[in-house]
Amino acid sequence: MGSSQTLQLDIQTCKAEQLDEPLQITEGAIVLMDEASEQTKNKSVTIPPLQKNIIKRLFGERPSPEFFRSHRDSIYCAFGDMLRSFTRQLKFLNGDKVCGLGFSSKSNSGDGRLEGKVALITGGASGIGKATAHEFIREGARVVIADINKQLGEQAIEELGSQAHFVHCNVELESQVVEAVDFAVAKHSKLDIMYNNAGIAGSPLPSSIADVNLDEFDRVMRVNVRGTMAGIKHAARFMVPKKSGSILCTASISGIMGGLGPHPYTVSKFALPGIVKSVAAELCQQGVRINCISPCPIPTPLVIGQLAGFYPSAKEDWLMKMIQGLGELKGTVCEEIDIARAAVYLASDEAKYVTGHNLVVDGGFTCFKQLGFPRPDQVE
Ligand SMILES: NC(=O)c1ccc[n+]([C@@H]2O[C@H](COP(=O)([O-])OP(=O)(O)OC[C@H]3O[C@@H](n4cnc5c(N)ncnc54)[C@H](O)[C@@H]3O)[C@@H](O)[C@H]2O)c1
Numbered sequence: 001m002g003s004s005q006t007l008q009l010d011i012q013t014c015k016a017e018q019l020d021e022p023l024q025i026t027e028g029a030i031v032l033m034d035e036a037s038e039q040t041k042n043k044s045v046t047i048p049p050l051q052k053n054i055i056k057r058l059f060g061e062r063p064s065p066e067f068f069r070s071h072r073d074s075i076y077c078a079f080g081d082m083l084r085s086f087t088r089q090l091k092f093l094n095g096d097k098v099c100g101l102g103f104s105s106k107s108n109s110g111d112g113r114l115e116g117k118v119a120l121i122t123g124g125a126s127g128i129g130k131a132t133a134h135e136f137i138r139e140g141a142r143v144v145i146a147d148i149n150k151q152l153g154e155q156a157i158e159e160l161g162s163q164a165h166f167v168h169c170n171v172e173l174e175s176q177v178v179e180a181v182d183f184a185v186a187k188h189s190k191l192d193i194m195y196n197n198a199g200i201a202g203s204p205l206p207s208s209i210a211d212v213n214l215d216e217f218d219r220v221m222r223v224n225v226r227g228t229m230a231g232i233k234h235a236a237r238f239m240v241p242k243k244s245g246s247i248l249c250t251a252s253i254s255g256i257m258g259g260l261g262p263h264p265y266t267v268s269k270f271a272l273p274g275i276v277k278s279v280a281a282e283l284c285q286q287g288v289r290i291n292c293i294s295p296c297p298i299p300t301p302l303v304i305g306q307l308a309g310f311y312p313s314a315k316e317d318w319l320m321k322m323i324q325g326l327g328e329l330k331g332t333v334c335e336e337i338d339i340a341r342a343a344v345y346l347a348s349d350e351a352k353y354v355t356g357h358n359l360v361v362d363g364g365f366t367c368f369k370q371l372g373f374p375r376p377d378q379v380e
Pocket residue numbers: 122123124125126127128129146147148149152169170171172197198199200201223227250251252253294295296297298299300301302303
């Protein structure tokens with residue numbers, strides 16, 4: 001193996017520099033540049049489909065410097081994943097040289113808030129769970145992703161690097177949750193953080209209560225509620241004897257107000273803060289904390305998939321914009337990383353006295369409802 005080198009990404013110019021061969025990130029490809037001649041070497045690697053959205057947002061819409069500033073951390077997050085997954089190909093392109101990955105910015109080297117901790121994240125192969133795995137690792141944790149989707153799970157750990165492992169798990173089946181928890185403990189000899197995040201949205205079409213399909217209701221409850229209970233139950237097996245641990249669950253703003261989703265999903269998400277309170281009552285006697293996070297809509301595959309069923313002719317870009325347009329907090333949008341950071345806080349010792357809490361990350365969405373008063377000139 002050759003000497004280890006560092007790739008440094010400059011988000012202002014979109015250039016990732018390697019020691020002697022600068023890389024230029026262009027739409028659809030990373031191209032190796034020959035610095036002296038300024039000619040490309042006709043070598044490129046294709047950007048994986050997972051990163052297409054961020055690339056589109058970066059390059060497709062000719063973003064302003066303001067865009068870079070306000071999305072700085074998500075861009076680091078996306079490019080960090082992307083570059084990590086390119087390491088092997090870059091090794092190949094560069095002959096015997098090995099490319100390491102590094103960032104000069106503080107924002108990509110965490111502060112060690114989860115140093116030495118071991119986390120298990122269900123539904124960690126995609127969306128919020130995957131972004132959280134990334135943040136946990138950035139903060140010094142080792143992560144096991146437990147997911148029903150083997151292909152996405154394996155892809156995720158390849159991108160996340162050596163601090164991530166994958167275990168196949170359908171949270172509907174208690175035996176598989178047991179196996180996932182046992183796998184994490186066997187691998188790392190302990191479990192500090194259990195994030196019960198796996199969830200499904202259920203049918204894309206919100207049906208009337210008169211038409212609700214009870215089999216569908218059972219399925220959503222099995223994944224979102226029973227799966228979470230199973231995760232809590234089996235994490236507690238290891239945490240209680242140690243008298244420490246942090247359990248997290250992903251609830252939703254659909255569990256705070258009615259009418260934001262189909263009945264089965266809404267009911268399932270209302271159950272989660274209840275579970276958290278009930279379990280906190282017992283586990284605080286044992287020194288174990290449990291909290292949940294309630295996100296507002298984020299265009300993850302779960303939400304895009306659900307809305308694509310509702311708007312079959314809509315393009316993904318349109319759906320993304322529509323979802324992001326639902327937010328109330330002006331000047332920004334809710335992204336996976338916002339939930340990941342809430343999870344880092346709750347999982348870390350900074351939240352050492354926080355338990356039984358529902359951390360709502362919704363930009364104020366559930367804080368108010370406006371009265372639709374007519375304007376004075378509309379009085380009849
Ligand atoms: N995206 C949002 O707008 C939003 C808002 C509020 C709450 N949530 C919640 O966040 C959580 C994560 O969703 P996301 O938006 O990241 O979606 P996502 O589809 O990107 O990720 C969900 C992950 O869960 C996995 N999964 C599904 N069923 C499973 C099962 N039975 N066992 C194990 N893994 C399973 C999927 O394979 C996937 O990797 C869910 O609980 C969801 O309800 C999402």
